[in-house]
Amino acid sequence: xRIFGGERVQGIMEMLKIPEDQSIEAGxxxxxxxxxxxxxxxxxxxxxxxxxxxxxxxxxxxxxxYRKRREILELPNETLKAQVRExxxxxxxxxxxxxxxxKEIGEESMRQAEKIVFLRVIDAFWVxxxxxxxxxxxxxxxxxxxxxxxxIEFKNEAxxxxxxxxxxxxxxxxxxxxxxxxxxxxxxxxxxxxSASHKAQAGRNDPCPxxxxxxxxxxxxxxxxHGRNS
Numbered sequence: 001x002r003i004f005g006g007e008r009v010q011g012i013m014e015m016l017k018i019p020e021d022q023s024i025e026a027g028x029x030x031x032x033x034x035x036x037x038x039x040x041x042x043x044x045x046x047x048x049x050x051x052x053x054x055x056x057x058x059x060x061x062x063x064x065x066y067r068k069r070r071e072i073l074e075l076p077n078e079t080l081k082a083q084v085r086e087x088x089x090x091x092x093x094x095x096x097x098x099x100x101x102x103k104e105i106g107e108e109s110m111r112q113a114e115k116i117v118f119l120r121v122i123d124a125f126w127v128x129x130x131x132x133x134x135x136x137x138x139x140x141x142x143x144x145x146x147x148x149x150x151x152i153e154f155k156n157e158a159x160x161x162x163x164x165x166x167x168x169x170x171x172x173x174x175x176x177x178x179x180x181x182x183x184x185x186x187x188x189x190x191x192x193x194x195s196a197s198h199k200a201q202a203g204r205n206d207p208c209p210x211x212x213x214x215x216x217x218x219x220x221x222x223x224x225x226h227g228r229n230s
Contacts, residue, residue, distance in 0.1 A: 050150070050151055053151050054137055054151070054154060057133075057154065057155055057158050058130070058133055058158075061129070061133075061158070061162050064162075065122060065126050068122060069119060069122055072115055072118045072119060072122075073115065073119075077107070077108075077111045080111055080114060080115070081107075081111065084098075084114050084174075084177060085098070087170055087173065087174045087177075088174050088177065088178060090170075090174070091170070091171050091174040091175070093174055093175070093177075093178040094178075097178075098177070098178065101180060101181075101182065104182050105180075105182050113177075113180060114177060117173055117176050117177055117180075118173050121169055121172050121173045121176065122169055125165060125168055125169050125172070126165075128221070129161065129162070129165045132161060133158060133161070136154060136157055136158060136161070137154060140153040140154045140157065172220065205221055206221070207219035207220070207221065208220050208221065
């Protein structure tokens with residue numbers, strides 16, 4: 001009632017000098033209460049329907065990411081090998097150098113390493129994407145004041161973010177795979193990264209000191225790069 005015409009009703013109550021303990025039976029007041037209830041119910045219904053729509057967008061992204069994870073796990077070795085080489089070439093890494101590492105590590109071990117790298121990169125950036133979607137959902141509500149539909153704005157922005165996510169995952173996986181180094185001949189399937197030197201230099205949410213960037217040029221957070229296992 002305070003939100004919808006409360007002051008008007010309060011003025012009527014004071015003008016008629018109706019005691020506080022007297023039941024409200026006036027048709028005008030009852031009608032005002034019904035209108036307020038109806039408006040609140042309408043707002044709540046809209047809010048719930050929008051939440052479902054927002055969730056549908058996130059679920060589509062989730063289904064795509066889960067499908068990509070399954071594909072990585074189920075890909076034949078030859079297909080995975082071809083995809084990795086194409087990704088390395090696309091992002092400016094040397095395929096020849098990578099093949100030298102493969103001979104040193106062994107084909108089977110390299111395929112295992114590739115799957116591990118892809119899955120870890122997907123998982124790390126997917127978590128980051130969910131956080132970004134949550135922030136976006138809060139931000140687009142303000143666009144209603146500019147006569148823009150928050151749901152449409154959310155769908156458009158989320159689509160652009162997801163396309164950027166897929167590009168970033170591919171670029172980061174290629175970068176990590178290019179940096180793989182055999183730990184030793186006795187343990188060919190393990191690989192090391194130079195994370196120790198970075199650990200004391202950055203917080204988890206700071207840009208990684210190695211200078212790695214996403215496909216859109218934004219720096220990659222330390223927790224998603226050299227600080228992933230710390």
